[in-house]
Each structure stands twice: as structure tokens, then as C-alpha cells.
Amino acid sequence: MTSSGFGSTSLMTRSMAWAIICFLVLPISIVFAVSVTDRPYLSLPRDGVSLQYYGNLVTSQAWLSSILHSLIIAVASTAIAAVAGTLCAIGCWRLSNRASNIIRLVMLMPIMVPTIVYALGIYQFWIDLRLIDTYTGVIIAHAVTGIPYVVITVSTALAGFDPRLEQAALNLGASMAQTLRLVIIPNILPGVISGVIFAFIHSWDELVIVLFIAGRGVFTLPRRMWDGINEHLDPTMAAVAAVLVLITLGLLFIDIAIRARRAR
């Protein structure tokens, strides 16, 4: 008998699994093909490939300013989420009692609660505080909703960290700040970096909150893509999408490389 128990899967099951993986991956690749079209509308290239829409993208004031807006917001909100989330995860990890378990669950709320619910609440709150259509408003909202990603990745990293190392540092006279900076953070750095990447992507890609609390003053990239798809559809959208896919792949490979190094 070649297969003991379930050591192998049938060819049909394996083919189905790969077909599903193709369903996941292939549709995304379509944006590359459309982005080099020589036509004035969304279609595959007919008579030859053209880079005109990438040209449009790099010379368009509108797209560039949206990229800048998104970048500022993502960097600032990620920085806040990374610091707050990392400290919180460390605190919960050391306490590890009932209260800290509840806090960790609360920190997961932004992932579990639909963004639309939060968007209404923050919209109302920002009207009161006059933070509608301001960088501060969007940065705070993105930072709060980015914290869960940092808490998750840092908690995972801490699960593999020996708490006695921290105790040793404290017993040798290191202050809390020194222990954090010299012992804990370096050991969980890969987890922190993963969290940073996730929080960054979260802000960079966030649309629903922005639809409510931002206007013409803070016009992020997802907001412009949203308008592009709904109003003036041209292949520049495909060029934007293609660039975003490439950037995401780059970040993914950085993350994989970091994880691989940690695993070694």
C-alpha cells in the first residue's frame, strides 16, 4: 500500500486545491495586462503595449497628491499604533491575568466590529471636535484601528520569549525603560516589524472611515481609487492598481524574509 492513512491526497483533490489557488491569484494579475493597454478604455492591449498610463500616473497632480496624503497618514498612524500596541502587548503579556485577557480582547474589537459602525461613531465625534477633514482626525482614527494588528503580531512574538530574561535584567538593576529597550524589544523586533507592516497596510488601504471623516482637504489614495472606479474610469486606475500590487508584494517578501531569519 502506498498511502498509510491519509499520507497522500488524490490527484483530483490536489488539482482542485491548485485551481482554487489560481482563482485567488490570477484575477489580480489582470491589472498588469490592462495597465499597458494602448486603448483609451479598460481593455487588453490590442496593437501593442503602451506605458502611457504609467506616464499619466507619475505626472498627475491628483494621483501624486493622494499618494502623499496617504503616505503621511499611514506613517503617522502606524507610528502611534506601533508604540501603543507594542507596549500594551508587553504589559498584557507580563500581567497575564484575567484583566489583561479582557484587555487583549478589547484591543481586537476594531477587527471584529464592522468598520461601518465605527465610521458613524467617529464621524459624529469628529463633528463635535471639529476634526472632520483634518490630518489629525484621520491619523487618530487609523491609529486606533491599527493597534489590533500590532497587538496580535507582538503577542505572538512574546509567546516565544522567555520572561526570565526580563526578570534577570530587572534583578541586575536595569530600569523598566532599559529592560524594554535593551532586552525585550530587540528580542521581539520581528513581531514588531510585522505589526508595523500590517498597521501601515491597514491605513494605506482604508476607505470606509475616510469616506465619512475626510473630504477635499485630506484626499487619500483609496478615496481617489473609489472615485476613479465609480466616476471617471480610465486605464490609469489599472496602472495605479499594478503599482500597488508590486509594492504589496515587496512588503510581503520583506515580511517573509524577516520571519525566515527569526525562524533560523
Add this chain to the structure above:
Amino acid sequence: MTAPAARPMPSLPRGLHFSATGRYWLLIMPALAMMVVFYLYPISRVLWMSVTEPQPGIDNFALLATSASIQRMLMTTARISIITTLITLVLAYVVSYVLVHSSERVQRWMFLGVLVPLWISVLVRAFAWFVLLRREGLINNTLISTGLIDTPLSLIWNETGVMIGMVHYMLPFGILPIYANMRDIDQRCIAAARGLGATRGVAFRKVFLPLSTPGVVGAGILVFIFSLGFFVTPAILGGGKTLMIAEYIKVQILEIVRWGVGTMLAATLLIVIGGLLAVLSRIVDLRKLFGAG
């Protein structure tokens, strides 16, 4: 402040000093304070507004029983979410099953195929499906030029289009919990069943399938919850014709400015999801499911 003698604390007091526990609370405070002020408080205002706007009472919630258009929209939301979840689970099960039974090298490639879409912007994914599915889109054009059909298929701005896009978005969220559960199944159980004379099919049905149920339930509720409140993909692929709750809420608030109805629907969504999570927490560890061990 005196430190409770939980552990010897040999370090000299410097400036402000806290007990060991107090210091860890200090680390938690910034995130907790942000979460309370900028997250929990705004959400509680939504809940409050749902019973006070335009006047105090449960008039808004009565609409759930009386408004035909709201009921229709809720049915659409439920139908799309349930079908999306079922399709996602079946596909996720197949991928997870093959994943746990593959060599490490195959696993790496398959995982890449699962993780890449997870990381790609949701707008990019919805846009890609838009390009493929619309009337003069790539699928219709290809089918027409090869002569397989002569009128374009309606693949977009209906429930079919929304479901295709949603299953595509949800699949990684289905695969990861099911895979995590299957990985922990002791393969010797199946070997034992086979040794005792069970055929492959019987061993799968009677041993593997029941053991993998917790993962399927966890993934199912996770995907269902995400589907219920999903905005971007249904809005783009539904084109305003297939209206799900998130988009309906957005229209209520931003276009017709009916805060009462909008917040009531948001509160309803929150209550339904809270209930599902309460059920879920009895079956699986939520923190584990969402990745925070």
C-alpha cells in the same frame, strides 16, 4: 507607594516608582486610553443615538419589523453572507486539506498563493473583478469572440458578481483557521482507523471530518461576520443595485442624513455580530482565532 511583596524588587527607587503590576499597567495605559476615548466612546454614541434620534424610543428598531425596503436589504445581506460563507468554507476546506497533506515545499508555494491576495488592497481586488466581470469586460469579450455566447452574461451589479468578489476576499480568512485546526489533528487517529479496516472514505467521514469541525465552525463564523459588515467589494460589484447593509447605512448617513435609521442598522449589525461572537467564544478561543495567542 509601597510595593506588595510579590517578588523581591532590588532596584533602588528612582523618581516615580510603581509596584511591578503598576508598571505593567502603565505600559497598557496609552493603548487602552486611546481605545476607550477614540473607539469605545464613539461606538457607544452610535448605540445611544439609535434609541434617541430623532426622538427617544425604539421607533427606529420598529422599522426592522415594518419597513419592506429595510427587510429586503437585510434579506439580501443575510443571503449573500450565508452563501458566500458556505462556498468559502468548501473551497477553504479543500485547500487546507491539501495543505496539511503536502510536503513543506508545496506548502510554501500554496501559502504564498493564499497570503498574496490577503495583502493586496481590497480596492485593487474589487477593481480587478470589475474589469473581468463587467458587460464589456474580459470574460464577456472572450466568450463572445470565441462564439460561445452572443449576448454578454450579467456577471456584475447583481448577487453573482458580489459573491464572486466576496468569496475571493474571504477565502484566506477561511483557509487560515481551518488549516491551523487540521495541522493539530493527530494523524495517528486516521492511521488507526485505517488499520482497523476503515476505507479512506469512512476514515475521512468518521474520524477526520469530526476532528476538523471546530476549525470549520471558527472559520465559518469569522467569514460570516466579515461578510455581514463588508463594504468595499459589495459596493463596487453590486453597483448600487445589490444593496447590503454597510452600503445602506452609508447612504442613510451621507446621502439622506437619517441618523436614526443609520445608527439603528449599525446597532443591529453590532448586536448580531456580538451574539455570534459570544456563541463562537464557547467553541473556539477568540484570541487564537484572530491570531493573538
